[in-house]
Amino acid sequence: MAANSGRDLLRVEDVSTRFFTEEGQINAVEEVSFTVREGEVFGIVGESGSGKSVTALSLVDLVESPGRVTDGEIWFRNADLAEAVRDDHPGAVDGEFVDLRQMPDGVRRSLRGPSFSMIFQDPMSSFNPSVTVGEQIAEAVEVQRRASANPRSTRSRSQGYGLGRLLLDTVVPTRSYVSRESRERAVDLLDQVGIPDPAERADEYPHQFSGGMLQRAMVAQALAGEPDVLIADEPTTALDVTIQAQILNLLDDLQAETGMSIVLITHNLGVIARMCDRVSVMYAGEIVERGSLDALFENPAHPYTQGLLGSIPDLEDPAARLQPIEGSVPDLVDAEMDDRCYFADRCPKAMTECLDKPPEFPVDGDDEHAAKCVLADHDYVESEALDDDYFASPLEGMGDTVEGEADD
Amino acid sequence: MTDPLVEVEDLEKYYYEDDSLLDRITGREPTSVKAVDGVSFTVERGETLGLVGESGCGKSTTGETLLRLREATGGSVSFDGEDVFAMDGEDLVDFRQRAGIVFQDPFSSLDPRMTAREIIAEPLAVHDVGTAADRRSRAAELMERVGLSSAQLDRYPNEFSGGQRQRIGIARALALEPDFVVCDEPVSALDVSVQAQILNLLDDLQSEFDLTYLFIAHDLSVVRHITDRVAVMYLGEVVETGPTDDIFEDPGHPYTEALLESVPRADASEHGRRVDALPGDVPSPRDPPAGCRFHTRCPYAREACRETDPQPVAESDSAGDEQRRIACFRTDADHDYWASEPLEHARAEPMADDD
Numbered sequence: 107m108a109a110n111s112g113r114d115l116l117r118v119e120d121v122s123t124r125f126f127t128e129e130g131q132i133n134a135v136e137e138v139s140f141t142v143r144e145g146e147v148f149g150i151v152g153e154s155g156s157g158k159s160v161t162a163l164s165l166v167d168l169v170e171s172p173g174r175v176t177d178g179e180i181w182f183r184n185a186d187l188a189e190a191v192r193d194d195h196p197g198a199v200d201g202e203f204v205d206l207r208q209m210p211d212g213v214r215r216s217l218r219g220p221s222f223s224m225i226f227q228d229p230m231s232s233f234n235p236s237v238t239v240g241e242q243i244a245e246a247v248e249v250q251r252r253a254s255a256n257p258r259s260t261r262s263r264s265q266g267y268g269l270g271r272l273l274l275d276t277v278v279p280t281r282s283y284v285s286r287e288s289r290e291r292a293v294d295l296l297d298q299v300g301i302p303d304p305a306e307r308a309d310e311y312p313h314q315f316s317g318g319m320l321q322r323a324m325v326a327q328a329l330a331g332e333p334d335v336l337i338a339d340e341p342t343t344a345l346d347v348t349i350q351a352q353i354l355n356l357l358d359d360l361q362a363e364t365g366m367s368i369v370l371i372t373h374n375l376g377v378i379a380r381m382c383d384r385v386s387v388m389y390a391g392e393i394v395e396r397g398s399l400d401a402l403f404e405n406p407a408h409p410y411t412q413g414l415l416g417s418i419p420d421l422e423d424p425a426a427r428l429q430p431i432e433g434s435v436p437d438l439v440d441a442e443m444d445d446r447c448y449f450a451d452r453c454p455k456a457m458t459e460c461l462d463k464p465p466e467f468p469v470d471g472d473d474e475h476a477a478k479c480v481l482a483d484h485d486y487v488e489s490e491a492l493d494d495d496y497f498a499s500p501l502e503g504m505g506d507t508v509e510g511e512a513d514d
Numbered sequence: 515m516t517d518p519l520v521e522v523e524d525l526e527k528y529y530y531e532d533d534s535l536l537d538r539i540t541g542r543e544p545t546s547v548k549a550v551d552g553v554s555f556t557v558e559r560g561e562t563l564g565l566v567g568e569s570g571c572g573k574s575t576t577g578e579t580l581l582r583l584r585e586a587t588g589g590s591v592s593f594d595g596e597d598v599f600a601m602d603g604e605d606l607v608d609f610r611q612r613a614g615i616v617f618q619d620p621f622s623s624l625d626p627r628m629t630a631r632e633i634i635a636e637p638l639a640v641h642d643v644g645t646a647a648d649r650r651s652r653a654a655e656l657m658e659r660v661g662l663s664s665a666q667l668d669r670y671p672n673e674f675s676g677g678q679r680q681r682i683g684i685a686r687a688l689a690l691e692p693d694f695v696v697c698d699e700p701v702s703a704l705d706v707s708v709q710a711q712i713l714n715l716l717d718d719l720q721s722e723f724d725l726t727y728l729f730i731a732h733d734l735s736v737v738r739h740i741t742d743r744v745a746v747m748y749l750g751e752v753v754e755t756g757p758t759d760d761i762f763e764d765p766g767h768p769y770t771e772a773l774l775e776s777v778p779r780a781d782a783s784e785h786g787r788r789v790d791a792l793p794g795d796v797p798s799p800r801d802p803p804a805g806c807r808f809h810t811r812c813p814y815a816r817e818a819c820r821e822t823d824p825q826p827v828a829e830s831d832s833a834g835d836e837q838r839r840i841a842c843f844r845t846d847a848d849h850d851y852w853a854s855e856p857l858e859h860a861r862a863e864p865m866a867d868d869d
Contacts, residue, residue, distance in 0.1 A: 153705035316795040346568035346732065351776040351791035358788075373705065376778030380787055403782035417710035418780050419739030421762070427717075428739070430710030434675045 112144035114183065115367050116165070116335060117203065121178030123157075123164045124440075131440035134160040134173065136391040142335065147361065147368045149382030149399075151375060151414075155435050157391040158371045162337045165369070166222045167206070167214045180206040184221065184334075187213070219250045219331030227340035229320035233312040239323050240308025244284045244292035246330035251288060253331075295326040299356060318349035325356065329364075336361075337369045342377060354380060375418060379403060384474070387411050390448035391438055397475030407469040407477040409453045447479070451497035455481060457490040518556040519594060519694055519726050520580065525553045526588030527572070527579045531800075547800050549575045551750035552589070554826075557694070562720065562727040564741030564758065566734065566773070570796060572750040573730045574618075577696045580728075581613055582606075593694070611641055614687035618699035620679035624671040630657065630682050631667040637689045656685040661715060677708035681715065688719065696728045701736060713740055734777050738762050746770045749807040750799055752826070756838030766840040768812045793859055806842070809857065817854035818843060 123135035135157045142148045152158045163169045165180060181203040191209065192199045198208035206214055226232045234242060289308075296304035299322040312320055321341065328336055338357065342350040354377065361368055370381055378385055379399065386396040387410065395408040406412045416429035433452040436443070447453070450460040459480055467482035469475040476482070527550040532542050550572040557563045565573045578584045580591045582598055591598040593609060601609055614637075617623035624633055634653040638644060644652065654664040660681040671679055680700060687695055697716065701709040713736065719725060731737050737744060738758060745755040746767065754767040765771040772792045778784055792811045797803055803810050809819035826839040827846065843851035 153707060318795055346796075347734070347776040348568065348772060348792045349795070350778075351789040354778070355789065355791050374778065375706075375780035376784065379780050379782060379784035380778040382785075399785055400782045403780070413707060415780065417706045419710075419713070419735040421735040421738055421774070421777055421779055424739050424758075428710035428714055430714060431707035432711070434677055434708060435705070 112146060114141045115144045116142040116183070117179075117181040118142075118165065119179040119181065121161070121164055121175060121180065123160050123169055123173060123175045125173040127172055129439060132438045133391050133440050133443060134438060135164060137178070138388075138391075138393050139178075140386050140393060140396060142367050142369060143384075144367060145361070145365050146383040147370055147381050149378040149385040150369065150371045150388055151373065151378050151385060152388035153373055153414075153435055155437070156388040157438075158373075158388045159339050161388070162224070162339050162369065162371050165335075165337065166218055166224060167211075168224075175207070178207065182206050182217075182221065184217075187217075216253060219246070219253065219333065221331075221334050222337065223328040223331055223333035223335070224337040224339065225321075225324045225328045225341050228344050229315075229317060229324050230312070230344070232324055233320065235312050238309050238311055239315060239320075240289065240292050240296070240310075241284065243295055243308070243323065243327045243330060244288040246327045247291045247295070248284045248288040250331040251285070291330075292326070295329055296323065298329070299323070299326045299360075300352075301326075316349075317345055318352060321345060321349075321353055322356065325353075325360070329360065332364065333366055335367045335369060337371070339371045340373070341370070343372065343374070350377070357381070375414065387414070390436055390443075392448065392478060394449065394479065395475075395477040397469065397472070401469070401472060401475040405469070405475075407475070407482040408449075408479045409455055409481065410449050411477075413452075449479075450492070455486045456492045456496075457487060458492060459490065460492070516556070517559045519559045520557040520728070521592045522553060522555050522576075522580055522589070523591070524589035525550055525576060525579060525586055525591065527575050527584060528587045545800060548750050548802060549799060550579060550586075551802075553747070553750070553752050554589075555745045555752060555755055557726055557728055558743075559726055560720075560724060561742040562729050562740055564737040564744040565728060565730045565747060566732065566737050566744055567747035568732060568773075568796060570749075570799065571747040572799070573732075573747050574698050576747070577615070577698050577728060577730050581615060581696055582609075583615070607641065611690045612692050613694045613696070614690065614692040615696045615698060616680075616683050616687045616700045619703050620676050620683055621671075621703070623683055624679055626671055629668050629670055630662075630674070633671070633682055634667075634685045634689055637686060641690060643690070652689065653685075656688060657682075659688075659719075660685045661711075675708075676704055677711060680704060680712055684712075684715065684719070688723065691723065692725070694726045694728070696730065698730045699732070700729075702731065702733060709736070716740065734762075734773060746773070749796060749802055751807060751841070752839075753808065753842070754838070754840045755826075756840075760838065766838060766845060767808075767842050768814050768844070769808050772811075772813070810859075813860055814844060815857040815860045816851055817857065818849070818851040820857065 119139050120137045121135060122137055125132040125134055138161055150158045150161060160169065164175045169175055181200065183202050184204055185202045188199050188202050188204050191204060191213065195208055198205040233239065293304045293308050296308055301307050301319060301322055315323060342353050345353060357368060372378060382399055384398050385402050386393045387408065388394065389410050395402065395406065395411045402411065406415060413431035417431060419428060431452050436448060445463055447460040447464050450456040464478050464480050466476045466478050469477055469482045528546040528548050530544040530546055533544040537544065553576055555563065565576060567573045575584065579586045586599060593613065596605065598609060631650065631653045634656050635649040638649045638652060654667060657664050657667055662678060662681055674682065701712050704712060717740065720727060729741055741758045743756065744758050744761050745752045746769065748769050754761065754770050761770060762774065765774055776789055776791065794811050797810055805821050806819040806824050809815040812819065824841045824843050826841040829838045831837045843849045
């Protein structure tokens with residue numbers, strides 16, 4: 107299927123996120139750029155530690171200390187917002203686009219819900235275990251309801267959570283923050299995500315839900331603000347395959363219904379293949395290859411993408427031998443990262459020029475399909491190849507070595 | 515023709531709730547959770563049998579119970595002709611040497627306060643094999659064999675990556691030169707690129723040491739890759755067994771069919787493929803449905819499925835060897851099933867012989 111040709115909704119340019127820990131600076135996300143279009147499913151795939159979740163958190167400004175988005179621009183199309191902030195922040199407005207990184211915290215917060223919403227990997231730990239599911243969803247609805255009454259203010263939505271309110275609630279416990287309308291809307295949302303008997307289930311606690319049901323409830327909560335972009339971070343990883351199929355169908359249906367864009371983050375290439383229109387592959391904090399689904403799966407240019415695809419046992423055709431990528435993912439401590447292609451130490455085709463950081467090359471002249479690898483630009487030159495043990499540090503011993511190579 | 519190493523017959527593992535002294539005094543009936551409920555299969559010498567199912571279906575409990583890491587509440591297991599549950603003393607020690615296990619989580623299955631050398635040599639010390647010096651050199655040898663460097667022997671588990679830890683877990687399982695290894699989800703905690711390394715390693719070790727594996731997994735593509743035969747479990751029961759290729763090409767039980775259908779393929783042609791997802795959730799094993807346990811989700815369920823539990827029916831090949839066992843009425847063309855009414859949630863299906 108061809109990539110969706112909708113307008114750009116989100117333009118992410120050179121975003122870097124770093125964590126400042128005791129062990130040193132961790133470059134979790136390094137100059138990541140991509141665009142998300144209206145009504146498409148955009149996939150980010152990578153292994154654990156590749157920075158895909160941090161990328162998602164960076165979009166919605168939810169990176170927690172000691173982490174910080176240090177660089178880059180996040181342009182979001184929102185004509186109303188552009189109009190509203192044009193006078194105060196002329197540099198942050200480009201047509202209908204607004205650079206969210208230059209917006210004050212209050213504005214960014216006001217976008218969470220009506221513009222961006224997020225679902226997380228582990229439904230069991232994402233809900234408050236001591237509040238009913240219905241109440242938690244109603245709370246999200248209520249926040250949006252109050253916010254839409256006064257879009258640019260964060261005060262209106264947090265009203266009722268102050269000290270006075272707390273004291274009042276202690277004395278008169280029946281007074282509640284959540285209105286009856288919000289509760290009704292919560293039940294509607296539960297119904298929309300396919301939970302049977304939504305009115306009864308709304309009064310149950312998270313532990314009374316199964317994993318699949320709770321994931322549905324989390325989707326319902328994310329839909330409370332009718333977001334333009336839904337960020338789904340490993341939404342099916344904690345689930346069994348039959349339940350995973352249900353949730354993927356649900357996301358598919360909801361997208362068709364609402365026309366929202368979905369940023370789908372997963373390590374599962376099968377999920378990517380089923381859902382996404384365009385895909386970015388992340389490795390060690392960078393996007394190493396991006397392109398349409400077809401381009402990436404049929405004609406992967408980066409050796410890492412090729413390696414990922416070669417590592418997966420095929421359900422239809424059990425090959426005699428898998429072709430794994432040797433070694434393991436580097437940890438991203440700044441001091442230990444040389445300025446080279448981060449994949450060179452595991453790459454079967456590493457050459458001397460890989461010791462310099464490769465720029466992004468278009469693959470086969472396709473604008474949409476690009477890879478951060480010199481092989482996308484020219485062919486492998488055997489005489490330039492690095493020695494097999496070039497990256498083996500004598501002190502460290504060997505990492506995950508292959509059989510036969512371990513006899514050092 | 516067949517040469518089974520492990521034979522499991524009607525294995526049962528029930529857990530009881532409300533079974534405390536107080537409950538007994540007040541006369542409350544204990545309720546049982548039937549984690550494993552009448553499971554039978556055989557593992558042939560030198561083969562890899564896959565045990566597949568979703569979380570909570572009892573596959574790990576089956577693996578642990580047949581190794582006597584948990585006491586079974588019923589059934590029997592024979593290992594190389596001997597009854598495992600009747601073993602004691604020397605026999606049991608001998609069995610423990612010949613049957614090992616690799617656990618799922620490489621982070622919690624290694625003692626953080628022991629070095630790699632101590633971890634790998636511990637089974638040798640427990641079984642009093644060789645001198646301390648022998649054990650040290652054996653640990654080094656195993657370390658090299660699983661693709662790590664013997665220079666890393668004195669490191670602690672936290673200094674290794676997930677894949678390297680799993681290699682240590684494998685080295686530990688191999689220390690006593692077992693004949694049979696239960697691999698309980700050995701790759702599910704690993705990234706795909708590392709997962710492929712471990713699968714290749716397990717493959718190599720099997721041919722080198724003539725190992726027999728019971729491979730417990732939920733990832734069907736991994737199972738397809740590494741196993742010779744498969745047993746599919748649902749809610750404590752085995753619903754289908756047979757050669758891997760046969761089952762994947764032509765699933766016999768509706769549950770197997772649904773499982774295979776649900777797996778997203780890593781291929782561009784997968785895009786937009788709509789899966790007829792199974793409705794609902796796996797029922798609780800505290801209160802499993804009567805009749806066929808799968809009938810609440812089965813797209814072909816009929817009244818007959820609600821009333822009686824289908825027994826596994828063996829299919830044999832021309833040589834008379836048993837090939838497959840399927841516990842579903844649909845394998846029997848003359849069964850009352852075909853005459854009974856479809857259940858409400860079942861898909862309407864055009865059936866020629868529906869009379």
